[in-house]
Amino acid sequence: MRTLMVELGERSYPIYIGSGLLNDLGSYLQKHGITTKNSLLLVTDDNIAPLYLEKTLHTLQQSGYRVVTSIVNAGEKAKSLSVFENVMTAAIEGGLDRNSAVLALGGGVVGDLAGFVAASYMRGIRFVQIPTTILAHDSSVGGKVAVNHPLAKNMIGAFHQPVMVLYDVDTLQTLPMREVKAGYSEMIKHGLIWDEAFAEWCLNQAESLLALNREDLAYGLERGCAIKAAVVSEDERENGLRAILNLGHTIGHAIEAVGGYGEFLHGEAISIGMMGSALLAVKRGRDQSIYTRTKQLFGRFGLPTSLPKHLDTEALIHALLHDKKFKDNKIVFVLPVAIGKVDIVTDITLDEVREVIEQLKEEA
Ligand SMILES: NC(=O)c1ccc[n+]([C@@H]2O[C@H](COP(=O)([O-])OP(=O)(O)OC[C@H]3O[C@@H](n4cnc5c(N)ncnc54)[C@H](O)[C@@H]3O)[C@@H](O)[C@H]2O)c1
Ligand SMILES: O=C(O)C(=O)C[C@@H](O)[C@H](O)[C@H](O)COP(=O)(O)O
Ligand SMILES: [Zn+2]
Numbered sequence: 001m002r003t004l005m006v007e008l009g010e011r012s013y014p015i016y017i018g019s020g021l022l023n024d025l026g027s028y029l030q031k032h033g034i035t036t037k038n039s040l041l042l043v044t045d046d047n048i049a050p051l052y053l054e055k056t057l058h059t060l061q062q063s064g065y066r067v068v069t070s071i072v073n074a075g076e077k078a079k080s081l082s083v084f085e086n087v088m089t090a091a092i093e094g095g096l097d098r099n100s101a102v103l104a105l106g107g108g109v110v111g112d113l114a115g116f117v118a119a120s121y122m123r124g125i126r127f128v129q130i131p132t133t134i135l136a137h138d139s140s141v142g143g144k145v146a147v148n149h150p151l152a153k154n155m156i157g158a159f160h161q162p163v164m165v166l167y168d169v170d171t172l173q174t175l176p177m178r179e180v181k182a183g184y185s186e187m188i189k190h191g192l193i194w195d196e197a198f199a200e201w202c203l204n205q206a207e208s209l210l211a212l213n214r215e216d217l218a219y220g221l222e223r224g225c226a227i228k229a230a231v232v233s234e235d236e237r238e239n240g241l242r243a244i245l246n247l248g249h250t251i252g253h254a255i256e257a258v259g260g261y262g263e264f265l266h267g268e269a270i271s272i273g274m275m276g277s278a279l280l281a282v283k284r285g286r287d288q289s290i291y292t293r294t295k296q297l298f299g300r301f302g303l304p305t306s307l308p309k310h311l312d313t314e315a316l317i318h319a320l321l322h323d324k325k326f327k328d329n330k331i332v333f334v335l336p337v338a339i340g341k342v343d344i345v346t347d348i349t350l351d352e353v354r355e356v357i358e359q360l361k362e363e364a
Contacts (some may be wrong), residue, residue, distance in 0.1 A: 002222050006141060008231040010204045011161045015141060015225050017218060021168040022056060024062025024132070032163045034101045034126060036064035043093050043114035044105040045074040048132055051174055056105055056130075076261040078109050079147045081156065087117045094144060100318040101126040101163070103307030105232045106180075108139030108266065112154070117143030119160035129162040132171040134183025135267050137221045138190070142232040142245075150320040153253040159237055167225075169218055177210075182267025184209060184301045187220050189274065192294065196340030197299065198223050206300040244342050246325060247334040248274030253358070254319035258311055273304040279356045280348060281335040290336045306363035313357045317350060355363060 001018030016028065034040075040060065045055055049071050054320040060067050070090035089104075102125060104114035111129055118127035129140035144156025168343030173182070184202070200221075202209065208216045228245065235242040252273030255264055264272075278294040299304045325332040330346040331353065337343050 002218065004225055004229055006161070006229045008236055009160060011143075011236075013162060013164050014205065015165040015167065017169060017222055017225065019168070019170050021344065022171070023168050025056065025059050025130070025166065026065065028164060028166055029065070029101070029128065030063070032128075034128070034163070037099070039094070039096055040067045040099045040103055041070060041087075041094060041100065041114075041117070042067050042103045042105060042274055043072065043087055043097055043110055043117065045072050045078065045107075045110055045113055047074040048106050048110070052105060052171060064091045068096065071161065071350060072110070072113065074109075076148070076256070076266070077110055079113050079154075079261075081147055082115060082116055083150075084147050087113065088121065091121050096121065098122050098125060101128060103128045104140075105132065106132045107133035107136050111136055112144070112146050113158070115143075115160055115162070116147055116157055119145050119158040124160065126342070127160060127162045129165040131165065131167050133175060133179060134172060134217075134221070135179075135186050136183075137167070137224045138186040138228055139247075140167070140312075141225055141228045142242075143236070148257075151257065152319065152324075153256055153261075154324070155218045155293060157323075157328040161236075165225075167221065169214065169221065172217065173212055175185070175212075178214065180210060180264065181302050182265040185267035185271045185274075185298070185303055187224045188297050188301065189245075189247050189270065190224045191296075192274065192336060192339060193247050193342045194227045194231070194246065194340060195223070195336070196338070198227070199339050203297050203300055210301065223231065225251055239332065243332065243344055244334055246332075247336070247342055248272075248277055250320060250323065250325045250331060250333050251276040251316070251353070253323050253325075254316045255307070255311065256278035257319040258315045258324075268304050271298045271305065274298070275305045276356050276360055277333060277335050279359060280333060280352065281337070281343075283352065283356070284335070284345075286335070288336065290339065293339050294336070307357060309361050309364055311361075313361075315355065316357055347362065
């Protein structure tokens with residue numbers, strides 16, 4: 001078992017990564033001050049429930065907990081205000097109080113949704129992340145919780161840190177291959193923004209990672225979480241450094257919104273977005289190898305590197321202008337300086353973005 005810390009003063013918390021951890025959920029909750037006197041709301045989705053809900057409820061009940069369950073439909077559309085309201089209803093009807101805790105058993109969708117419920121219920125109750133996807137090595141760490149608005153991604157949300165992250169890597173073995181690939185997109189992002197050697201390691205271990213080799217997977221998750229934790233510990237509320245975690249998300253979020261939050265998985269959209277950032281960087285005179293190496297990385301993982309032609313360029317631009325990354329009349333882009341290093345650029349024009357979108361379509 002590996003333990004990492006997210007250092008945030010009184011809001012610090014551990015990330016436990018290991019095999020079989022779900023069996024000991026009750027002990028971990030107790031260790032973190034969530035006792036059997038406190039009722040729990042467990043949120044999950046209808047893909048995960050048949051696989052892990054019974055086991056999770058059994059272990060919690062064995063430990064003496066009272067648990068209310070809310071199962072949402074799988075997929076990005078669950079990050080909506082109407083589903084948020086349904087989960088809130090389950091919490092109220094289940095009699096949760098200010099000492100209760102919300103447990104998110106699932107990927108980034110469940111984590112973001114349940115986390116926003118925890119942040120809002122009675123103005124904030126405790127929250128535990130139990131990630132079950134590879135992508136969630138990113139989403140379960142850092143406390144960004146939110147639902148989407150039809151016009152823009154993650155538009156309604158909060159910062160609400162969990163009390164712990166319990167990552168049972170055994171659960172990842174049941175992921176569909178498309179989700180496995182999408183999860184590696186954020187892992188590669190952590191290499192691209194922070195650690196060239198890690199990006200290179202991802203490239204070299206692609207085959208083993210895609211085959212879910214346990215040792216490599218655990219190392220990749222640990223390194224990805226460590227990078228995320230280091231950034232968040234320095235800048236919890238994105239006043240500066242944390243913005244680098246948004247590499248590929250300026251165009252990526254627009255792709256998700258224009259795709260109706262269903263055509264593209266988050267990991268797929270941001271891999272195309274990261275290709276867009278690499279292209280912009282090269283157009284601004286940075287080394288051509290940034291583009292070729294980024295493309296090689298995503299290609300090796302079977303992730304998309306171009307934009308389907310049917311996506312309307314102006315619709316993408318419109319969505320981009322509603323994103324949080326459009327500030328003070330400027331679009332904020334994270335651009336690679338080299339593999340493993342990025343900077344924040346705020347003078348990219350809409351015409352430059354249009355040109356890159358068209359070029360990404362030509363590659364299709
Ligand atoms: N808060 C953050 O910092 C942050 C960071 C990155 C991404 N996100 C958000 O995370 C979301 C994407 O997360 P995701 O990729 O985990 O998607 P997801 O939560 O939709 O999970 C992916 C799919 O896999 C299924 N699934 C989950 N675990 C499984 C398992 N162990 N076995 C079999 N099937 C399983 C789910 O039912 C779903 O269909 C997006 O909404 C994105 O915006 C948030
Ligand atoms: O934690 C962060 O900060 C990130 O930017 C991580 C991203 O991978 C994640 O998709 C995040 O939800 C995007 O944040 P947003 O503020 O642009 O909605
Ligand atoms: Zn992301």
